[in-house]
Amino acid sequence: MELALSLGDAPKPFSSFLEKPQKILGRDLGFCMASDGGGDHQISRSSTASRESDSERKGSSDPPIVQLDLLPFSPVPRTHQANPSKLSFSWLTQNLAVAAEPGSTNIQGRRVEQLDGTALSSPNSAASSFQMDFSIYRSGSRSSKRDFDANYEAETDRGASSRASDHEDENGMARKKLRLTKEQSAFLEESFKEHNTLNPKQKLALAKQLNLRPRQVEVWFQNRRARTKLKQTEVDCEYLKRCCETLTEENRRLQKELQELRAFKSSQPFYMQLPPTTLTMCPSCERVATTTTTNNTPPAAAKAAGGTADTTLSLAKPTKLVAAFSPSHVQAPQAAS
DNA sequence: GGTCAGGTGGAAGTTACATCA
DNA sequence: GTTGATGTAACTTCCACCTGA
Secondary structure (H helix, E strand, O other): OEEEEOOOOOOOOHHHHHHOOOEOOOOOOOOEEEOEOOOHHHHHOOOHHHHHHHHHHOOOOOOOOOEEEEEOOOOOOHHHHHOOOOOOOHHHHOOHHHHOOOOOOOHHHHHHHHHHOOOOOOOOHHHHOOOOOOOOOOOOOOHHHHHHHHHHHHHOOOOOOOOOOOOOOOOOOOOOOOOOOHHHHHHHHHHHHHOOOOOHHHHHHHHHHHOOOHHHHHHHHHHHHHHHHHHHHHHHHHHHHHHHHHHHHHHHHHHHHHHHHHHHHHHOOOOOOOOOOEEEEOOOOOOEEEEOOOOOOHHHHHHHOOOOHHHHHHOOOOOHHHHHOOOOOOOOHHHHO
16 A cells, blocks of 8 residues: 655644644544544444434534645556446445446455456455465454354355455464455455444445455445544654744844844843843734733834844844834833933 | 342553564 | 564454333
8 A cells, every 4th residue: 555645734833733642533534534633533423323413423523734645556446447436336226236236346356257257356356365264263252243243244245255265274263364355455445445344234345245244345434533543643753843843943033133132231231231032922913922011112222232123133133023012012212311 | 119139332551463674 | 594564464352222021
């Protein structure tokens, strides 16, 4: 898979970025992930019924702060090439009739070709059709759920296409890792694009269509979500790093500016006997305001000394610190004299 | 209504395997 | 042929939530 990262053109303020937990699982994500408000737990901690509503909620989201585009390297199935924007999901649209059409290019059609050995897309294609018997291998607290999958195995007629791993040991306990075909992966990707979580019905339909076990589909979605989150974390990390660098540079510049001001003050002892001045940032207009205890007039004094406070300050910070000495924040020179 | 046990799905972390340089 | 890195399928554990008794 090839990754292409793209950052949003107009990112939200840094503060809002930090305030909101990153929601990485959006309805329109999958290939294009966006982070905005909401939290993972709000998504994950819900029942099956509410999960469906979650996926609907995800539809309405704010513009992304940081956007990660995951471009699938896998070739798109032929139907997708013909009409890339239109994919037919039987579990979404109930258009299984199209899927079963002879010569059709849906996943199952491709699978049949693969089983015939005429259109293997990769050396792993055969391995991907392995159907392992996990009835012994699997054990644990999820027995009922796994029984469900096992029952599904029994119900679906895959005897012909299922075969045990060539590398299984005598006990059949080896964990044979199969690789999904490009078509299967692409189809799962498209499904993930639609819904990054699956309800049982969707899982079953998808498994049936891809000729996989529901457990495999479930695992694939789990891993896909994990990969999505990991990539998004990397993007977030990069973004925060750049923010940190920017703030560090800003801090360095302000420190330098402060030193210059102090030097200027000490070089003008007569005119610059200023009372303690506090620079405060107005949170609404982002302008710096001064609070002085007396009515001294530093700008006028500075001008009289041959320079202007405005020009001096604007060398370093033209917008904010100049405002601190702008006429709206200090008294007129005449008033002082 | 409150409690508890069982079931379920997801996240996080890990393991194991396949592939490739 | 061997080896280390990498990607990823599959697993384990834990947690939160839901449901029925």
